[in-house]
Amino acid sequence: MLRAIHQIEETSEQATKASASLSKTLKQQDKMFAIIGHELRTPAAALNMQLNELQLKEQQNQQVKEAHATSQHLLEVLDDMRVGTDTSLIMESxxxxxxxxxxxxxxxxxxxxxxxxxxxxxxxxxxxxxxxxxxxxxxxxxxxxxxxxxxxxxxxxxxxxxxxxxxxxxxxxxxxxxxxxxxxxxxxxxxxxxxxxxxxxxxxxxxxxxxxxxxxxxxxxxxxxxxxxxxxxxxxxxxxxxxxxxxxxxEEAAAAAAKEHAIKGKKILLVEDTATLRMLGKTILTREGAEVVDVENGQLALDAYSKQSFDLIITDIMMPIMDGYELTETLRSWGATLPIIGVTGATVGNEADNLLAKGADRVMPKPLNLDQLETALKEIEAN
Structure with missing residues (x-):
C-alpha cells in the first residue's frame, strides 16, 4: 500500500512538472506567434493601404487592382494562420x-x-x-x-x-x-x-x-x-x-452609398508607431470627416489626452516607450470612458485578449478597415 501511495505521489509530481513545462512552452509559442504575426502583418498592412490609396487615384489601372488583391491575399494567409490555432476566431470582425x-x-x-x-x-x-x-x-x-x-x-x-x-x-x-x-x-x-x-x-x-x-x-x-x-x-x-x-x-444600395460614416464629426486620437500606417490611417479617417490627432506612442497619447478631449482612441499595441496595454490601462485608471479600439498586427497570439482585459472595447487586425470600424462603433454604442 505504501509503495502504491509513493508511486502515485511520484506520478503526480511528474505530471505537475510536465504541466508546468507545457504551460511555459505554450506561453513561449504564443509570444512567438504574436511577434511573427506583428512583424509580418504590419508591413503587409502598410502595403495594402498604400495600394488601396493608389487604386482610388488610378481606378482604371488593372495592374494596381491586381497588386492590391495580392496584398489582400497575403493578409488573408495571416488570418488563416490565426484561425488555424482557434476556429472560434472565424466569427470575429x-x-x-x-x-x-x-x-x-x-x-x-x-x-x-x-x-x-x-x-x-x-x-x-x-x-x-x-x-x-x-x-x-x-x-x-x-x-x-x-x-x-x-x-x-x-x-x-x-x-x-x-x-x-x-x-x-x-x-x-x-x-x-x-x-x-x-x-x-x-x-x-x-x-x-x-x-x-x-x-x-x-x-x-x-x-x-x-x-x-x-x-x-x-x-x-x-x-x-x-x-x-x-x-x-x-x-x-x-x-x-x-x-x-x-x-x-x-434603394438600400443607393442609401448605403450616400450615408455618412459613423466617425464623421468625431475627434479621434490615432496612436501608431509605424509612420506609413499612421499617415495612411489619418488620411482615410479624415476623408470620412473625422478630426484626427496622430501620435507615435502611448506616452505621447497620454500627453495629448491630458490637454484636449477626444471622442475615440484608435491605438496600436506593440509600440516603443509606452505600448497599447499601458496606455489603455492608464486611461481607464484616469476614469476615461470613451471608446478605445486596438488595431494590431499580432493577430496570431493572444495580444487582442490581453488588450481587452486592460479595458479596450474592441481589437481589430491591421490594416485599419472602415467597415469593421463602423461595425465596432455600433456594437459599442448598442452595449
Missing amino acids: RVETQLSVYRLIKEASHTLFYTADRFGIDIQVRGMSDDLHVGYKKQIRQIIINMTKNAIVHSQGTQVILDLSYTSAEDQTNYQLQIIDNGKGIPDKDVERLFEAFERGDTKASGTGLGLHISRELARSLSNGDLVFSPNPEGGAIFTLSFTLKQAKH
Whole structure:
C-alpha cells in the first residue's frame, strides 16, 4: 500500500512538472506567434493601404487592382494562420457588405493568374450573376482564393474551372460554386483527413495544410453554407461551395452609398508607431470627416489626452516607450470612458485578449478597415 501511495505521489509530481513545462512552452509559442504575426502583418498592412490609396487615384489601372488583391491575399494567409490555432476566431470582425459573387470569382482568377501560369494551369470561369447581394465579402473571397489556389498548386492537372450557378427565391439567392480540376484526384481514404488542419495530401508543392480546413470552417459559418468534395467523373476533383445571400435592394444600395460614416464629426486620437500606417490611417479617417490627432506612442497619447478631449482612441499595441496595454490601462485608471479600439498586427497570439482585459472595447487586425470600424462603433454604442 505504501509503495502504491509513493508511486502515485511520484506520478503526480511528474505530471505537475510536465504541466508546468507545457504551460511555459505554450506561453513561449504564443509570444512567438504574436511577434511573427506583428512583424509580418504590419508591413503587409502598410502595403495594402498604400495600394488601396493608389487604386482610388488610378481606378482604371488593372495592374494596381491586381497588386492590391495580392496584398489582400497575403493578409488573408495571416488570418488563416490565426484561425488555424482557434476556429472560434472565424466569427470575429465579420462585416456584412454589398458584394457580387461573380466579381469575387473574377477577382480571384485575376489574382491567381501568375500562379496558374507558373503551374501550367488554364483557369476558366463559367456562369454569371452580377446582382448585388449582402453578405460576408471577405470570408467568401477567402474561400474562393484558398480553393482555387489549392486546385492550381496541388491537383497536378492542366485546367481549373470555376463554375457558378444559383437559384433565386423571394429576397435571397442560393449559390453553388464548383471548383473543378482535371488532376489526379483524391483517394476516398484521404478526403476527411485533408479537411483537418495542417494535413496535406500527396503533393510536391509547398503549403501550410490550412487552406481546405479553413475554407470549410468559413463556409459553414455562412447561411446554409458548406464545402463538400466529390470525385470528378472525368478525372480530378470537384469541391462544391454552397451558401445563401440576401439580395440587396436598389434603394438600400443607393442609401448605403450616400450615408455618412459613423466617425464623421468625431475627434479621434490615432496612436501608431509605424509612420506609413499612421499617415495612411489619418488620411482615410479624415476623408470620412473625422478630426484626427496622430501620435507615435502611448506616452505621447497620454500627453495629448491630458490637454484636449477626444471622442475615440484608435491605438496600436506593440509600440516603443509606452505600448497599447499601458496606455489603455492608464486611461481607464484616469476614469476615461470613451471608446478605445486596438488595431494590431499580432493577430496570431493572444495580444487582442490581453488588450481587452486592460479595458479596450474592441481589437481589430491591421490594416485599419472602415467597415469593421463602423461595425465596432455600433456594437459599442448598442452595449
